[in-house]
Amino acid sequence: MSESAILVKNREVVVPGQPLARGRFKLGRDVFRDESGIIRAKKLGLADIKEDTVSVVPLSGAYIPKEGDIVIGIISRISGSTIIVDIRSPYQGVIPIPRGRATERVDMRKYNLKLGDVILAKVKAFDGSSSLLLTIDMEGLGKLEGGYILEVEPAKVPRVIGKRQSMLTILKEKTRSDIIVGNNGRIWVRSPSLRELLALEKALRKIETESHVSGLSDRVSSFLTQELSD
Amino acid sequence: MPLYVEKKPEVLITEDGVRTDGRKPYEMRPVRMTVGILDKADGSAFIEWGGNKILAAVFGPREVHPKHLVLPDKALVRTRYNMAPFSTPERKRPGPDRRSVELSKVIREALKPAIFVENYPGSVIDIFIEVLRSDAGTRVAGVNAASLALANAGIAMRGLVAACAVGRVGDFVVCDPNHDEDMWGDADMPMAMLMEAEEITLLQTDGPMTEEQFREALKLGRNSIRFLYEMQKEALKRPYQVVERSVRGVV
Numbered sequence: 001m002s003e004s005a006i007l008v009k010n011r012e013v014v015v016p017g018q019p020l021a022r023g024r025f026k027l028g029r030d031v032f033r034d035e036s037g038i039i040r041a042k043k044l045g046l047a048d049i050k051e052d053t054v055s056v057v058p059l060s061g062a063y064i065p066k067e068g069d070i071v072i073g074i075i076s077r078i079s080g081s082t083i084i085v086d087i088r089s090p091y092q093g094v095i096p097i098p099r100g101r102a103t104e105r106v107d108m109r110k111y112n113l114k115l116g117d118v119i120l121a122k123v124k125a126f127d128g129s130s131s132l133l134l135t136i137d138m139e140g141l142g143k144l145e146g147g148y149i150l151e152v153e154p155a156k157v158p159r160v161i162g163k164r165q166s167m168l169t170i171l172k173e174k175t176r177s178d179i180i181v182g183n184n185g186r187i188w189v190r191s192p193s194l195r196e197l198l199a200l201e202k203a204l205r206k207i208e209t210e211s212h213v214s215g216l217s218d219r220v221s222s223f224l225t226q227e228l229s230d
Numbered sequence: 231m232p233l234y235v236e237k238k239p240e241v242l243i244t245e246d247g248v249r250t251d252g253r254k255p256y257e258m259r260p261v262r263m264t265v266g267i268l269d270k271a272d273g274s275a276f277i278e279w280g281g282n283k284i285l286a287a288v289f290g291p292r293e294v295h296p297k298h299l300v301l302p303d304k305a306l307v308r309t310r311y312n313m314a315p316f317s318t319p320e321r322k323r324p325g326p327d328r329r330s331v332e333l334s335k336v337i338r339e340a341l342k343p344a345i346f347v348e349n350y351p352g353s354v355i356d357i358f359i360e361v362l363r364s365d366a367g368t369r370v371a372g373v374n375a376a377s378l379a380l381a382n383a384g385i386a387m388r389g390l391v392a393a394c395a396v397g398r399v400g401d402f403v404v405c406d407p408n409h410d411e412d413m414w415g416d417a418d419m420p421m422a423m424l425m426e427a428e429e430i431t432l433l434q435t436d437g438p439m440t441e442e443q444f445r446e447a448l449k450l451g452r453n454s455i456r457f458l459y460e461m462q463k464e465a466l467k468r469p470y471q472v473v474e475r476s477v478r479g480v481v
Contacts, residue, residue, distance in 0.1 A: 017389025061384025
């Protein structure tokens with residue numbers, strides 16, 4: 001086999017099947033190695049080459065749950081012993097209602113949920129296909145009261161949070177709002193007024209469309225300053 | 231009495247290889263591809279190819295309904311090829327017919343090898359191909375558009391699928407048969423390839439060809455598909471380049 005080579009620029013937009021690198025590299029996310037040993041992109045996204053790992057940062061795609069993710073869900077069905085939660089994913093979340101002994105250990109008031117309630121939940125277990133177990137049995141999880149739900153594409157959630165929460169801090173400070181970002185692309189917001197909420201919504205759309213162009217934080221920051229000054 | 235009577239042109243191709251629309255045998259009709267034009271779909275594309283205007287929309291991976299169709303180890307892929315009643319010279323009765331059911335199947339089988347179905351167990355990927363205006367070669371145009379819509383939806387794929395038809399008119403092997411050649415030509419061979427491996431995922435033939443002609447047709451098809459693949463890549467990247475340029479222009 002020929003020697004190692006990188007075939008794309010870092011942060012370049014790549015399409016599925018596009019060759020990214022050849023030779024001794026580790027496979028990161030959303031890439032695969034073909035029969036001839038060439039590492040290719042699985043998804044439309046940005047090439048991401050860090051040291052010896054080749055990845056693709058996807059630009060779109062559905063939310064696929066991971067254990068430990070925090071998601072914002074909407075109760076879609078309550079049947080007997082389980083609560084079914086819509087988490088904007090191909091898979092439905094399930095929260096079992098504790099019974100018997102288990103009720104002594106948990107705060108049962110948390111399980112007093114109605115259809116359409118919005119909850120903050122954690123992915124407890126996911127087998128990759130049918131069974132997606134959620135939990136609200138932790139400090140800070142459970143029903144979200146008041147506020148608004150905004151949505152972004154799940155693939156853009158890391159951009160909304162930013163490196164070490166940098167983007168989220170900008171959004172929170174500039175709009176003086178409480179913001180909770182779910183990994184599934186739902187965002188719960190409590191703003192001081194409608195003005196801040198609308199500015200935030202516009203900022204999220206800006207993050208979505210411009211996420212592949214560097215200098216995003218600065219642009220969003222000055223955009224919000226402009227939107228909220230008068 | 232039909233309202234519209236089609237007339238066969240006296241000459242389909244001249245001795246020096248000029249076709250009814252003025253093209254040379256190896257020339258393709260003009261193609262334009264646009265990605266991401268439907269808001270409510272997870273991925274979409276629009277292709278204009280000669281007189282064809284075709285929309286492709288992808289939904290998913292999403293929950294499977296009805297539940298009994300769920301595949302526990304991989305994603306289900308469903309495809310619907312449909313022609314609008316106004317897409318043909320004579321009004322087409324709406325709804326699926328023998329032809330569109332078959333095309334749905336061959337298009338699904340052309341696209342499925344490209345999708346990492348094992349990455350989305352228990353879900354479904356729905357592909358809709360809507361022919362708004364038809365002018366020969368709708369299945370290959372549909373495959374090109376659907377492949378773009380899949381990539382636009384952020385679905386994991388081994389590569390894009392590009393497709394083109396080739397045919398035979400008299401002694402000439404021609405690229406991308408037009409309506410006249412489709413109706414009265416001697417052979418028609420749509421083909422699709424999974425890029426960049428160039429694995430054939432669709433190959434149909436209607437009409438006789440010699441072995442030599444078939445080989446020539448296959449080669450012409452492959453070259454045309456390579457060209458279309460370059461257009462697909464450009465179409466997928468274009469929206470991001472447009473945003474980048476406008477952002478850089480402002481800042």
